[in-house]
Amino acid sequence: AALPAPDTSGLLRLLSTARSQGAPGAMARIDDDGSLYRATVGMADRSTGRVLSTADRFRIGSVTKVMSATVLLQLADEGRLKLDAPVVEYLPGLLPDQRITVRHVLSHRSGLYDYTNDMFARTVDGFEAVRTKTFTLRRLVGLSLKHPRTTEPGGAYRYSNTNFVVAGMLIRKLTGRSLATEYRERIIEPLGLRDTFYVHPGTTIPGRHTRGYLTPDEAGAPPVDATEQTVSWAQSAGAVISSTRDLNTFLTALLSGRLTSAGSLAEMRRWVPAGTGQAYGLGLRRRDLSCGVSVYGHTGAVQGYYTYAFASSDGRRSLTALANTSNNAEVMNTMLRTLDAAFCGKRAA
Ligand SMILES: CC1(C)S[C@@H]2[C@H](NC(=O)CCCC[C@H](NC(=O)C[NH3+])C(=O)[O-])C(=O)N2[C@H]1C(=O)[O-]
Numbered sequence: 001a002a003l004p005a006p007d008t009s010g011l012l013r014l015l016s017t018a019r020s021q022g023a024p025g026a027m028a029r030i031d032d033d034g035s036l037y038r039a040t041v042g043m044a045d046r047s048t049g050r051v052l053s054t055a056d057r058f059r060i061g062s063v064t065k066v067m068s069a070t071v072l073l074q075l076a077d078e079g080r081l082k083l084d085a086p087v088v089e090y091l092p093g094l095l096p097d098q099r100i101t102v103r104h105v106l107s108h109r110s111g112l113y114d115y116t117n118d119m120f121a122r123t124v125d126g127f128e129a130v131r132t133k134t135f136t137l138r139r140l141v142g143l144s145l146k147h148p149r150t151t152e153p154g155g156a157y158r159y160s161n162t163n164f165v166v167a168g169m170l171i172r173k174l175t176g177r178s179l180a181t182e183y184r185e186r187i188i189e190p191l192g193l194r195d196t197f198y199v200h201p202g203t204t205i206p207g208r209h210t211r212g213y214l215t216p217d218e219a220g221a222p223p224v225d226a227t228e229q230t231v232s233w234a235q236s237a238g239a240v241i242s243s244t245r246d247l248n249t250f251l252t253a254l255l256s257g258r259l260t261s262a263g264s265l266a267e268m269r270r271w272v273p274a275g276t277g278q279a280y281g282l283g284l285r286r287r288d289l290s291c292g293v294s295v296y297g298h299t300g301a302v303q304g305y306y307t308y309a310f311a312s313s314d315g316r317r318s319l320t321a322l323a324n325t326s327n328n329a330e331v332m333n334t335m336l337r338t339l340d341a342a343f344c345g346k347r348a349a
Contacts, residue, residue, distance in 0.1 A: 003345070059240075073268060091166070113144045144165075
């Protein structure tokens with residue numbers, strides 16, 4: 001069924017609300033089968049007052065996970081990976097439980113503990129402790145393995161960044177090349193994503209970008225400019241830089257079947273429950289909106305940046321929304337509502 005027209009006035013109101021709740025700036029871009037809608041409020045840079053533009057690049061956090069999953073599904077299409085093979089078949093000795101499969105990792109059902117729970121228990125101190133650090137992927141997995149598993153392999157969904165660190169190790173081992181090369185050759189160049197980069201361990205966002213501001217835990221404390229960081233704590237789980245245009249292009253291409261085989265896209269869309277109105281496939285979230293429409297993509301939360309990147313089932317309508325703050329639950333919840341404005345249209349009065 002055709003989607004209702006986006007509620008663009010409602011979308012703009014939500015961005016303004018996010019700003020009133022502490023985001024220096026917020027923006028959204030809708031690509032709808034050839035039509036384009038863009039909106040921004042506020043600033044990209046608090047010190048200069050430069051206004052935010054939907055052309056500004058930003059850190060996409062865990063939306064990176066969709067790209068890492070896409071690369072691994074392409075490797076499965078090439079016969080170089082089996083989703084139901086044990087991870088240790090490709091990475092001998094990495095994990096203590098050979099029952100953990102590639103599919104468990106990509107669907108957050110491995111039981112591997114999320115090391116960021118410890119790393120960012122204290123928001124600003126945790127961030128400052130790692131912002132210029134470089135970790136090996138193996139080191140990050142080691143941090144996780146200091147903790148007991150959270151579930152049996154193949155058990156319930158338990159979100160963990162560790163899973164997509166393992167995904168990054170699989171990409172590197174199976175291709176013999178860097179993550180940057182694989183993202184570039186398999187996704188960025190084929191789709192002409194001019195604003196999308198993987199610069200780890202570089203700390204700067206290339207070209208025109210919005211700064212990102214981390215909200216401290218302490219009420220009233222000034223925001224921390226978190227723009228420059230290595231994001232080495234995340235890498236294949238969250239270190240890609242992109243833009244509203246590029247993420248919409250990427251999701252439209254993925255969901256319209258241009259990046260993987262139909263079989264692999266179907267695997268990506270095999271859902272496990274992931275909370276109220278949510279499900280998770282392989283590196284892909286499904287959100288079931290109040291109007292009965294389901295949308296597909298991912299959210300991202302990296303210091304200074306909240307991203308919502310979702311598309312309709314056929315990929316013909318896509319929305320990327322960004323607020324340049326994080327650790328702010330009000331802003332996160334307000335930005336979540338941009339999905340309803342974009343895909344459910346004007347609410348009945
Ligand atoms: C599940 C999420 C929301 S969290 C996960 C990943 N981001 C992280 O794991 C970093 C979390 C700490 C970031 C920090 N918060 C704190 O330090 C709190 N003490 C902040 O808000 O900037 C990402 O991105 N994912 C989102 C996703 O997948 O949607």
